[in-house]
Amino acid sequence: MGKDGIVNKPLADRSGIATATRVVVKVGSSSLTAVDGRLSMPALHTLVEILAARRARGQQIVLVSSGAIAAGITPLGLTGRPRDLATAQATASVGQGILVARYTEAFAYYGQRVGQVLLTAEDLIRRTNYANAQRALERLLALGVVPIVNENDTVATDEIRFGDNDRLAALVSHLVRADAMVLLTDVDGLYDGPPGRPGSRLVPQVDGPADLSHVEVTGRGSEIGTGGMVTKLDAAAIATGSGIPVVLTSADRARQALDGENVGTWFSATGKRKSARRLWLAHAAQIRGRLHLDAGAARAVTDGKRSLLAAGVVGVDGEFEAGDAVELVGPDGVVARGLSAYGSAEIPEMMGKSTDQLRGPEDDRHPRAVVHRDDLVQVRVRLRRP
Ligand SMILES: Nc1ncnc2c1ncn2[C@@H]1O[C@H](COP(=O)(O)OP(=O)(O)O)[C@@H](O)[C@H]1O
Numbered sequence: 418m419g420k421d422g423i424v425n426k427p428l429a430d431r432s433g434i435a436t437a438t439r440v441v442v443k444v445g446s447s448s449l450t451a452v453d454g455r456l457s458m459p460a461l462h463t464l465v466e467i468l469a470a471r472r473a474r475g476q477q478i479v480l481v482s483s484g485a486i487a488a489g490i491t492p493l494g495l496t497g498r499p500r501d502l503a504t505a506q507a508t509a510s511v512g513q514g515i516l517v518a519r520y521t522e523a524f525a526y527y528g529q530r531v532g533q534v535l536l537t538a539e540d541l542i543r544r545t546n547y548a549n550a551q552r553a554l555e556r557l558l559a560l561g562v563v564p565i566v567n568e569n570d571t572v573a574t575d576e577i578r579f580g581d582n583d584r585l586a587a588l589v590s591h592l593v594r595a596d597a598m599v600l601l602t603d604v605d606g607l608y609d610g611p612p613g614r615p616g617s618r619l620v621p622q623v624d625g626p627a628d629l630s631h632v633e634v635t636g637r638g639s640e641i642g643t644g645g646m647v648t649k650l651d652a653a654a655i656a657t658g659s660g661i662p663v664v665l666t667s668a669d670r671a672r673q674a675l676d677g678e679n680v681g682t683w684f685s686a687t688g689k690r691k692s693a694r695r696l697w698l699a700h701a702a703q704i705r706g707r708l709h710l711d712a713g714a715a716r717a718v719t720d721g722k723r724s725l726l727a728a729g730v731v732g733v734d735g736e737f738e739a740g741d742a743v744e745l746v747g748p749d750g751v752v753a754r755g756l757s758a759y760g761s762a763e764i765p766e767m768m769g770k771s772t773d774q775l776r777g778p779e780d781d782r783h784p785r786a787v788v789h790r791d792d793l794v795q796v797r798v799r800l801r802r803p
């Protein structure tokens with residue numbers, strides 16, 4: 418038992434959130450904006466009041482807040498959300514300052530301080546950057562500050578970016594070893610079909626991928642949000658797969674969710690902590706190409722959890738460089754994702770050759786596996802995506 422009755426144990430159900438030590442709360446653009454796309458001050462103030470009350474009780478809160486682009490639309494005189502990368506970057510640059518200024522004022526009303534943390538996907542996958550971000554967040558929390566995290570949209574490139582903040586929140590939850598993640602959006606939970614469709618029902622609890630087999634989700638979000646339910650389910654899979662349970666509900670129910678009441682959808686923790694790179698690879702990396710495997714290689718990388726050797730590769734699709742993420746496809750479909758040690762141009766002449774053949778008689782170097790087992794994750798979750 419810690420300060421103010423706060424305990425630090427894996428949470429078995431929603432009720433544990435009320436006394437958890439550290440909670441990551443993610444709020445989407447759709448919950449922070451008015452119908453005209455402008456930042457909604459009442460929505461922001463309502464959220465801050467709830468979070469400040471948790472802070473006052475000793476709970477550590479990391480807020481992952483979208484809304485930078487939304488907050489930049491009006492000052493720049495735009496008619497809607499920009500679609501091209503350069504204008505989105507510029508709009509986020511203008512809006513992020515406004516967003517954090519509003520949070521700073523709102524939390525200050527309750528005598529609390531906030532710190533802005535802007536992250537890129539790279540910060541969460543490169544080990545040195547990861548350790549750096551972790552250290553900064555830990556210190557902010559130790560100082561009693563509420564870190565307000567967003568993607569660094571102004572420098573993120575189309576090549577490597579989250580775009581939505583759902584997966585960013587899941588990796589941040591992993592980074593700070595949160596006890597739970599609360600995803601706040603504009604629907605009160607996960608539905609088994611599009612929420613507007615008659616007959617769609619709320620799914621109160623998800624204990625594993627099997628509970629999602631009948632769920633139909635779309636990647637189309639609200640007018641203002643990005644990624645829809647697809648990225649939220651990805652985020653839930655990332656967090657729960659590394660031991661962090663998730664509650665998904667509407668921002669209107671934030672107070673009840675943080676009080677551990679029976680609202681929204683609860684995703685139970687399913688796995689143990691994994692490296693951030695593997696989490697990224699499994700759920701967020703941009704796939705650059707495909708390697709086709711024979712049946713033996715597909716079995717070796719799945720059942721045997723072994724490295725993929727050139728001898729088992731029978732084909733290659735796409736153009737990629739060494740270090741890029743690729744899908745590994747066996748005779749029955751995708752079996753894994755991995756970081757290829759070779760570029761797509763090098764692989765065809767290696768395919769089917771044994772390690773000895775690749776090395777040559779004069780050469781005592783040990784050729785690298787095409788995908789090393791440490792750079793490989795199996796793919797199991799299948800969602801129905803119309
Ligand atoms: N099966 C589903 N259950 C709930 N919501 C869904 C589902 N499929 C699609 N959605 C849509 O996802 C939207 C939320 O995603 P998004 O707009 O990206 O929110 P945010 O801005 O909070 O990230 C909802 O408005 C909803 O219409």
Ligand SMILES: N[C@@H](CCC(=O)OP(=O)(O)O)C(=O)O
Pocket residue numbers: 444445446447482483484485486487509567568570580581582583638641642643644645
């Ligand atoms: N980083 C962006 C967030 C993009 C976005 O819309 O995300 P989300 O609301 O989580 O779907 C911003 O602050 O505008």
